[in-house]
Amino acid sequence: MASNLPVVPLDEDVYWADPYPILAELRENHRTAVTPEGIKAILRWDDAEEIKKRPEFINEGLEYIEARGFKPGDPLYEWRRYSIGALNGEDHRRLRGLVNRALTPKSADKVRPVVRQHVRDLLERHADTGEFDVREHIRIVPFLSIASFLEISPAEAAEVGQKMQGGGGDAFGPNVTQEIRDRANATFAVAMEFVGQLVESRRAEPRDDLLTRLIEAEENGDRLSNEELVVLFTNIFAGAIETTSSVMTSMFLEFARHPDQLELLRSNPDGFVRGAVEEVLRFRPGFYASGNKTTKATELAGLQFEAGEAVTTIIGGPNRDPLRYEDPNRFDITRDPTMWSFTFSMGPHFCLGQALARAELQETALAIAAHTRNLELTGESKWLPRVMVNHVDRCPIRYEFVP
């Protein structure tokens, strides 16, 4: 019974500061847990894999944000109506099929030189002092990468980026306050208006770019509706920046904390780069959790679920499950890079941008290995509490620049 399950203390700062010992105790001794709101939480690798594979566990729709206080007419609510993450079944397959063609590993490779150059520039710009705060400065890298990937001009990118600055991500996290709701609604309202104008301008003057291709994309005679297009484009933009900059920051953080691992990467960059990126992704997942709901009464992980019941997978649980990873709290870039972690989720909603994110992170790792020496932290970093996308408050580093 859920009422007998221990609680994952998502409402306590101590949990967010270092969730892993708490998750380990719950996972090893109880297998599952509940959130403070009473939602069942999956913590083991096998259970997490099963939930994403079983067809009776689908993604949550509008009820997910209704539970966080959003109402019809709110910009975020209207956005979610057409969001790919909130769709299931045939609607979802159709939309995903259309986008999947654009987000292939081959198309992701195009951003590699862009990312490498931006990270090098960032390191060179601060070469005089050899010091900067990664958390503060790294966002520009995934931002310019996604702009280059989406083939929108730097001016258009800067405009949409500025309009989304308020941030909407935390509206999907736990403990959503009125301030978070207001900020998310304002962000999504201006972003959607801007993307709507962008769509209109491409309809009037088609270009050889991704947005024009999406406007023209058809599957079985079906085209994306205007609403779907606007939401999809906003989705890709929003989903790409905060998550990737979170993991890029973690990469600097963990390399500075584990100089032996960075040295290993330097000794054989081509041999270890994939392992290094997969290890950062496993060790510090961008999202803290991934939600589902049931379509019918069912059983999983020794728990009974009612029809329509919500369930959450806390990603730090499966990513550090000792039944899958030997000595899971060790940061080790020599692990098998083909054994992907749960960071991009699994199943029908598996991250559409994973190839792009991996390409960006690999180039970032190679740039750090090539252009820094003696990388170290110059202060403490604190993980922010009650967020959807994991972030530290700051990540101050010092290094010697290598041209």
Ligand code: HEM
């Ligand atoms: C390190 C960076 C990233 C992480 C950690 C990440 C993580 C995730 C996760 C966990 C999901 C599944 C959400 C769920 O349903 O529970 C997801 C979905 C998605 N991601 Fe990413 N993501 C990253 C980068 C990107 C990038 C760069 C893009 C765009 C190019 C992107 C676009 C999407 C989209 C469109 C979906 C929705 C897929 C669907 O519902 O079918 N992501 N991502």
